Amino acid sequence: MFSRILSPSQIKRIHEVSLAILDEVGVEVPHADMLGRFADAGARVDHRAQRVRIGPALVQRCLDQAGKRFTLQGRDLARQAAFGQGRRNYNSIAGEALWVDEPGGVRRYPTLADVATATRLGDALEEITMPGAMADPHEVPVAFRCVDVFATMLRNTTKPVHFWFHDRASARFINEIMIAVRGDAQRASAQPLCYPFLEPISPLRFPFNGVDLLYETARLKLPVAIGPMAQMGMSAPATVAGTLAQENAEILAGICITQLICPGLPVCYGGICHAFDMRTTQLIFAGPEQAIFGVAMTQMGKHYGLPVYINVGLTDAKRPDAQAGIEAGITLMLGAAAGADIFGHMGISGVDQATSLDMLVMQHEVIRYVESVMRDIDFSDDALGLAEIADAGPGGQFIDRDHTAAHFRRELWMPRLLDREYYEAWRSVGAATTEQRCRQFRDDVLASHRPVPLDGAISAAIEDVLAAAHRELG
Numbered sequence: 299m300f301s302r303i304l305s306p307s308q309i310k311r312i313h314e315v316s317l318a319i320l321d322e323v324g325v326e327v328p329h330a331d332m333l334g335r336f337a338d339a340g341a342r343v344d345h346r347a348q349r350v351r352i353g354p355a356l357v358q359r360c361l362d363q364a365g366k367r368f369t370l371q372g373r374d375l376a377r378q379a380a381f382g383q384g385r386r387n388y389n390s391i392a393g394e395a396l397w398v399d400e401p402g403g404v405r406r407y408p409t410l411a412d413v414a415t416a417t418r419l420g421d422a423l424e425e426i427t428m429p430g431a432m433a434d435p436h437e438v439p440v441a442f443r444c445v446d447v448f449a450t451m452l453r454n455t456t457k458p459v460h461f462w463f464h465d466r467a468s469a470r471f472i473n474e475i476m477i478a479v480r481g482d483a484q485r486a487s488a489q490p491l492c493y494p495f496l497e498p499i500s501p502l503r504f505p506f507n508g509v510d511l512l513y514e515t516a517r518l519k520l521p522v523a524i525g526p527m528a529q530m531g532m533s534a535p536a537t538v539a540g541t542l543a544q545e546n547a548e549i550l551a552g553i554c555i556t557q558l559i560c561p562g563l564p565v566c567y568g569g570i571c572h573a574f575d576m577r578t579t580q581l582i583f584a585g586p587e588q589a590i591f592g593v594a595m596t597q598m599g600k601h602y603g604l605p606v607y608i609n610v611g612l613t614d615a616k617r618p619d620a621q622a623g624i625e626a627g628i629t630l631m632l633g634a635a636a637g638a639d640i641f642g643h644m645g646i647s648g649v650d651q652a653t654s655l656d657m658l659v660m661q662h663e664v665i666r667y668v669e670s671v672m673r674d675i676d677f678s679d680d681a682l683g684l685a686e687i688a689d690a691g692p693g694g695q696f697i698d699r700d701h702t703a704a705h706f707r708r709e710l711w712m713p714r715l716l717d718r719e720y721y722e723a724w725r726s727v728g729a730a731t732t733e734q735r736c737r738q739f740r741d742d743v744l745a746s747h748r749p750v751p752l753d754g755a756i757s758a759a760i761e762d763v764l765a766a767a768h769r770e771l772g
Contacts, residue, residue: 301635303593309601312539316547317354319502324351325551326503329510335558350551357550360557365564366603368521370428370458371489373479374750377457379427381521381566381605381639386672388611388665389460390420390430391643392495393447396652397433401617401733405652408433412653413450415744416645419655421455422747425665428492429454431461432645432653440464441771442764445471448492449760452479454749460642463494465507469514471767476518478759487518493566496555498526498548500533509555516560523607524552525568529581532574538590545571546598566639568607569595583612583649584625589632596636605639611661616648618660618736626664634668641665659736659743663715670711681705715739 304312327333328348337343342351367382379387397408412433420429431447438446444464451459452475463469473486480486494515496508512522526548528534534541549567556563573587574580582588592610599606611630615622633641644665645658675681686701696702715735717724724730730738752760 301593301632304597312543315543319547320352324349328506332509360554361602363557363561364553365562368564372457374456379458387427387640388425389428389642390645390658391432392430392460393434393462394653395434398647398652398654401656407436410435410450413447414454417451417454421749422743423662428458428460442767444468445767448472449764453752456750459492463511466511466514469511471763473518474763475760490520493521496522496524496552500526500528512559521564522556523566523568524549525570528571529574541571542594566607567599567604570609580649583614584629589629592633593636596638607640608633608638611641618657618733626661630668634672655740656736659740
């Protein structure tokens with residue numbers, strides 16, 4: 299099942315324009331060592347302006363050597379996120395600056411306790427492959443915030459996790475925690491728990507810390523997701539085609555950076571561009587353009603043989619209402635049908651307005667729906683049921699047959715939150731809305747789910763790393 303927007307000739311054209319952007323315009327890289335590596339590799343470097351012009355041959359060389367398959371594994375090695383292997387993965391948001399406890403309520407600054415709650419919920423939701431921290435806890439100093447967040451997440455899930463890395467100094471302690479969990483550096487490298495996210499600053503710039511921290515994460519050969527958020531009409535041309543070409547150029551430049559740091563490092567192509575709303579002056583999470591971008595960027599990433607990350611399944615709505623369902627469902631279905639590897643970030647209220655656990659629960663139901671649509675269909679003789687149809691005959695029925703009892707649980711998707719009751723039955727239990735059912739489900743899960751605790755020795759080792767991080771970075 300595949301959805302397509304770009305023709306082969308259009309893919310070729312976008313690629314050619316992206317190469318022209320990199321060769322003629324270039325990218326800004328404010329990192330002295332990386333500028334030197336680009337120069338040594340044959341790029342044209344203006345050290346004073348920190349501008350790098352990357353020729354097509356270097357881009358192709360880096361594309362060829364980039365790792366195109368990898369697997370993240372949780373504390374429980376069976377809980378995996380597989381990339382470039384024909385599997386769909388889903389993550390909740392890596393962290394938001396604000397938190398909303400109840401849709402429509404007052405927003406507040408999140409805490410480390412919120413990270414624990416969000417991770418525990420992500421651990422319980424079976425379709426969330428990689429729980430995100432969902433909160434950027436303001437009470438923790440930024441210098442070691444990501445270290446505390448990572449440790450808190452490991453206490454609350456056995457899945458691989460997603461959070462925001464900060465800088466090279468703190469990334470060293472992230473590495474030490476992974477080594478403590480796995481037992482040694484070799485296994486920490488072979489069984490990565492997470493990956494850093496390199497986000498170019500559109501148009502055509504890279505942040506120092508985003509590049510610099512990769513020198514540290516490359517010690518364990520952690521895969522790198524590269525995802526600029528070019529905004530059509532604001533930080534990219536006001537056309538779909540121009541935005542695709544610029545976004546693609548920025549990702550290709552990011553791939554070059556990863557390969558100049560560590561040849562063969564696995565990468566994920568993060569085609570997460572968006573349109574910009576000229577009326578509200580903020581980006582658009584889930585308009586029709588986002589469905590187009592999701593499918594088109596998946597095609598571009600797959601053209602290069604890379605696993606793909608796209609921003610679909612999101613919503614501009616602030617609560618899990620009809621708008622949220624429409625926007626999340628349509629964009630996620632098209633993105634999944636296009637063949638992307640991972641979809642996120644789930645659990646955001648509006649356009650990065652806040653974290654909402656209620657929204658995450660609603661989106662999880664959308665994911666379950668989409669996954670059922672994407673299922674493999676059984677076309678065996680038993681499933682086709684010729685003998686059953688013949689036995690029932692014209693005017694017969696199937697509700698009371700053994701064949702029905704044997705198959706309906708596999709063939710029929712059962713919702714948890716969507717309403718299918720008779721009208722009076724629905725009224726008799728309070729005529730609940732989808733939003734109310736999301737809230738009740740969320741509360742029930744958080745009241746009952748307890749993640750598998752950390753091993754005592756590993757927990758003690760992580761505490762030692764945290765103490766060292768607080769001393770050295772604080």
